[in-house]
Amino acid sequence: MKTKAFIKKYTMVIALCVVFILFAVLTGGRLLYPQNLSNLLLQNAYVLVMACGMLLCILTGGNIDLSVGSTVCLIGAIAAQLLAMGMNSILVILLCLVLSVIIGVWQGFWIGNIHIPPFICTLAGMFLFRGLGRAILGSKTIAINNKTFLNIFASYINVPGLDGGEKKWSAFVVGIIIAVLLLVNTARSRAQKAKKGYKQIPAASEFGKIIAIDVLLLYYTWKLTNYKGIPVMALWVLAVVLIYAFITSKTAFGRYFYAVGGNEKATRLSGINTERVYFLAYTSMSLLAGLSGLLMAARIGSVNGDTGNSFEMDAIGSCFIGGASAYGGSGTVPGIMVGAILLGVINQGMSIIGLDNNWQYVVKGAVLLVAVIFDVVSNHKTGKAG
Amino acid sequence: MADLILEMKNITKEFPGVKALDNVNLKVERGEIHALVGENGAGKSTLMNVLSGTYPFGSYTGDIVYNGKVCQFKTLHDSETEGIVIIHQELALIPELSIGENMFLGNERKGRLGIDWDRTYHEAETHMKQVGLKEEATTLIKDIGTGKQQLVEIAKALSKQVKLLILDEPTSSLNEEDARMLLDLLLQFKKEGMTSIIISHKLNEIAYVADKITVIRDGATIETIDNSDRNINEERIIQGMVGRELSDRYPSREHKISDRIGMEVKNWTVHHPLYTEKKVVDGVSFNVHRGEIVGFSGLQGAGRTELAMSIFGRSYGTDISGEVLIDGVPKTLKTAREAIEAGLAYVTEDRKGNGLILTESIAKNITMSRLEKVCSKGIIDVDKENAVAEDYREKLRTKTPSVQQNVGNLSGGNQQKVLLSKWMFADPEVLILDEPTRGIDVGAKYEIYCIMNDLVAQGKSVVMISSEMPELLGMCDRIYVMNEGKMIAEMPAAEATQEKIMAAILQSDK
Numbered sequence: 052m053k054t055k056a057f058i059k060k061y062t063m064v065i066a067l068c069v070v071f072i073l074f075a076v077l078t079g080g081r082l083l084y085p086q087n088l089s090n091l092l093l094q095n096a097y098v099l100v101m102a103c104g105m106l107l108c109i110l111t112g113g114n115i116d117l118s119v120g121s122t123v124c125l126i127g128a129i130a131a132q133l134l135a136m137g138m139n140s141i142l143v144i145l146l147c148l149v150l151s152v153i154i155g156v157w158q159g160f161w162i163g164n165i166h167i168p169p170f171i172c173t174l175a176g177m178f179l180f181r182g183l184g185r186a187i188l189g190s191k192t193i194a195i196n197n198k199t200f201l202n203i204f205a206s207y208i209n210v211p212g213l214d215g216g217e218k219k220w221s222a223f224v225v226g227i228i229i230a231v232l233l234l235v236n237t238a239r240s241r242a243q244k245a246k247k248g249y250k251q252i253p254a255a256s257e258f259g260k261i262i263a264i265d266v267l268l269l270y271y272t273w274k275l276t277n278y279k280g281i282p283v284m285a286l287w288v289l290a291v292v293l294i295y296a297f298i299t300s301k302t303a304f305g306r307y308f309y310a311v312g313g314n315e316k317a318t319r320l321s322g323i324n325t326e327r328v329y330f331l332a333y334t335s336m337s338l339l340a341g342l343s344g345l346l347m348a349a350r351i352g353s354v355n356g357d358t359g360n361s362f363e364m365d366a367i368g369s370c371f372i373g374g375a376s377a378y379g380g381s382g383t384v385p386g387i388m389v390g391a392i393l394l395g396v397i398n399q400g401m402s403i404i405g406l407d408n409n410w411q412y413v414v415k416g417a418v419l420l421v422a423v424i425f426d427v428v429s430n431h432k433t434g435k436a437g
Numbered sequence: 438m439a440d441l442i443l444e445m446k447n448i449t450k451e452f453p454g455v456k457a458l459d460n461v462n463l464k465v466e467r468g469e470i471h472a473l474v475g476e477n478g479a480g481k482s483t484l485m486n487v488l489s490g491t492y493p494f495g496s497y498t499g500d501i502v503y504n505g506k507v508c509q510f511k512t513l514h515d516s517e518t519e520g521i522v523i524i525h526q527e528l529a530l531i532p533e534l535s536i537g538e539n540m541f542l543g544n545e546r547k548g549r550l551g552i553d554w555d556r557t558y559h560e561a562e563t564h565m566k567q568v569g570l571k572e573e574a575t576t577l578i579k580d581i582g583t584g585k586q587q588l589v590e591i592a593k594a595l596s597k598q599v600k601l602l603i604l605d606e607p608t609s610s611l612n613e614e615d616a617r618m619l620l621d622l623l624l625q626f627k628k629e630g631m632t633s634i635i636i637s638h639k640l641n642e643i644a645y646v647a648d649k650i651t652v653i654r655d656g657a658t659i660e661t662i663d664n665s666d667r668n669i670n671e672e673r674i675i676q677g678m679v680g681r682e683l684s685d686r687y688p689s690r691e692h693k694i695s696d697r698i699g700m701e702v703k704n705w706t707v708h709h710p711l712y713t714e715k716k717v718v719d720g721v722s723f724n725v726h727r728g729e730i731v732g733f734s735g736l737q738g739a740g741r742t743e744l745a746m747s748i749f750g751r752s753y754g755t756d757i758s759g760e761v762l763i764d765g766v767p768k769t770l771k772t773a774r775e776a777i778e779a780g781l782a783y784v785t786e787d788r789k790g791n792g793l794i795l796t797e798s799i800a801k802n803i804t805m806s807r808l809e810k811v812c813s814k815g816i817i818d819v820d821k822e823n824a825v826a827e828d829y830r831e832k833l834r835t836k837t838p839s840v841q842q843n844v845g846n847l848s849g850g851n852q853q854k855v856l857l858s859k860w861m862f863a864d865p866e867v868l869i870l871d872e873p874t875r876g877i878d879v880g881a882k883y884e885i886y887c888i889m890n891d892l893v894a895q896g897k898s899v900v901m902i903s904s905e906m907p908e909l910l911g912m913c914d915r916i917y918v919m920n921e922g923k924m925i926a927e928m929p930a931a932e933a934t935q936e937k938i939m940a941a942i943l944q945s946d947k
Binding site for chain 1: 749750752776777778783785791792793794795796797801805806809812815816817819820823859
């Protein structure tokens with residue numbers, strides 16, 4: 052019974068481990084090369100960032116935002132053109148983020164305040180922003196040469212003295228520091244709880260979890276040490292993920308998204324402004340899509356009319372694979388991170404094997420379907436399906 | 438020996454925790470109009486759902502003998518094939534489809550290729566003529582009034598070759614003229630040999646139309662009264678409907694009513710959110726003192742819930758006018774948040790739909806209306822939240838292994854306690870409780886009454902909306918009676934009786 056509960060709680064983590072080991076074997080260990088592991092993060096940075104925003108939308112009741120891929124293109128295009136015109140890169144970044152918020156306000160207003168169905172409103176946005184983006188690019192590919200801009204998003208951290216040689220030791224040092232902090236923090240919060248007499252989860256399971264995370268962290272940062280060190284992009288991703296994890300799990304504001312998805316009428320009668328919840332979900336989504344646009348532009352080094360194509364599907368897919376309910380009201384940031392990484396590993400693994408792009412779609416589709424079927428069926432069994 | 442078309446023998450139907458029907462017997466003769474009366478929740482609709490197969494054979498015990506043979510209906514379709522058709526209180530018509538399409542929905546007139554529309558509309562018009570409905574069969578349902586929609590339902594029943602027609606509160610949404618027309622139609626069908634069962638609260642209508650009246654109370658048949666000579670005394674029916682004894686099912690309390698008025702509402706009018714010309718609440722005024730429990734009595738659809746929800750931050754209706762004073766200060770409560778901050782709480786009658794998030798934990802549900810109380814700078818203190826929830830769990834004796842339990846896993850009575858906890862946590866001065874004991878067992882009811890007594894003992898004001906008159910008489914200091922959106926009577930509970938309340942409602946219906 053206990054193992055059953057464990058498997059149920061960590062299904063996707065287990066699935067991720069299985070898939071990871073499978074591809075590690077199938078690629079003859081090439082998946083584990085430092086360069087590939089580093090790229091795994093970089094290539095999926097946009098998915099990780101946008102999945103956070105998508106989670107808020109999905110929490111409100113299984114609503115999705117189809118326009119994010121196009122927003123990536125539009126913001127990327129604006130950034131590329133402004134940089135090409137010689138504008139200051141910091142100014143460009145700020146302007147682009149402000150524009151993303153304006154796009155979000157536009158969508159949030161129609162969806163939250165005028166009650167346009169999100170599917171339709173964001174479908175319209177998908178066409179609108181893609182078209183605008185292409186118009187701004189003038190159907191051309193525009194390269195980005197601004198050094199500062201590229202450094203802010205797509206360089207590697209280089210600490211003089213530590214990272215001079217073949218191995219970039221700063222990565223491993225950071226890994227050790229974070230690993231120790233996690234351990235200390237867990238011990239401290241347990242001590243505090245014990246003092247106040249609150250209930251605790253058994254020490255073995257809590258520390259076991261933290262140690263597993265620490266081992267993975269050290270392994271990963273060791274790999275980064277062997278390949279260029281910590282990418283700056285990782286910091287952006289980490290910042291977004293941490294902020295969204297904090298908002299959804301610790302704040303009153305985050306709780307409202309779960310409440311709306313759980314029972315909108317009851318939430319409204321509890322004095323919560325449900326219109327504002329929708330509005331902010333879509334505003335935050337567009338902001339993150341805009342940020343992803345900048346990340347993509349810097350990573351690829353250029354923007355064209357197809358930049359960001361079908362990114363929305365990756366973000367949506369990660370959320371559902373990561374256990375967000377298609378009816379809204381449940382899903383966590385750590386969960387969808389697992390979903391996003393699972394998708395990323397499948398992508399990367401198949402690319403390394405050299406599997407045809409078409410088959411990659413087939414596999415992704417199958418994984419998504421299985422994950423959602425699992426969610427629906429297991430919820431029905433516990434009798435709490437939406 | 439009478440010619441029985443239907444005999445229901447010893448029907449018992451249980452829902453989890455509640456015995457809805459307990460050995461009910463019903464005999465209906467061929468060609469008569471048989472009325473079923475009883476209070477809300479007495480079991481009338483449940484009985485009819487058993488008959489029609491909505492509750493399938495096997496989910497109840499007892500026998501249904503129809504036309505001399507025992508029937509085992511598993512679906513609505515089974516009973517309709519035998520000619521038993523039920524028309525529910527909420528009409529089952531699709532507004533965007535035409536009269537003809539609705540009439541043959543699920544029973545389409547098929548041609549060689551798809552639906553034969555000519556035949557559909559021709560047959561629809563034949564049946565519409567039978568019920569005296571003068572409309573085109575192609576008219577959309579949403580374009581005709583409720584009275585005519587009711588006729589469409591009956592025409593639809595005729596199209597299914599109905600032999601036994603069951604009508605559940607057919608006149609509740611009709612005006613007097615339409616209601617009279619409908620009743621005359623039933624009398625006409627009776628002459629043509631059809632049998633009907635009618636469920637209604639309107640005793641004057643029943644006296645007018647029914648041959649026999651069966652009274653149901655608390656899931657049991659009390660008596661069947663003969664009305665073939667049409668001179669039944671309404672008092673006689675009421676006595677059967679409410680005649681149960683009051684024992685100490687209500688905890689006693691010291692009546693310490695303050696002179697201060699907790700909440701006063703003046704001349705409150707609310708219009709229907711969709712049919713904006715219809716007044717759902719019409720010029721209602723009332724007040725509740727601190728330390729007082731005030732009851733609202735009335736039939737379903739009297740406008741009590743709508744009154745309460747519209748006061749609570751305009752959560753219902755449009756074009757709302759009137760004045761609300763809390764503690765003597767006029768307030769404009771435009772949103773639920775403003776109402777909560779003004780010290781008002783509304784505990785909904787629909788705890789699953791409007792009250793609780795069933796997929797969330799008890800703790801999260803309790804803090805939802807005042808989450809800021811367990812937050813510092815917008816960050817939730819989960820430990821504090823759990824401590825609060827634990828506190829209410831003990832205070833209200835909610836039966837649950839832990840406050841982390843999902844509310845959906847609790848029994849009705851315990852869900853109700855969580856809902857009450859949620860609104861007590863909001864720390865209101867005035868609580869409006871809408872059907873606070875609906876669908877919960879006797880023990881849990883008693884505990885909820887105790888909580889109400891505690892609240893008024895602390896000097897708070899409680900407004901209790903209830904369809905159970907004994908409960909209002911047992912718990913309240915004063916009772917207001919509403920009917921069809923209007924306040925029709927106010928009486929001190931000490932002077933009130935069920936007969937008086939019923940009489941007031943019936944008086945205003947005439």
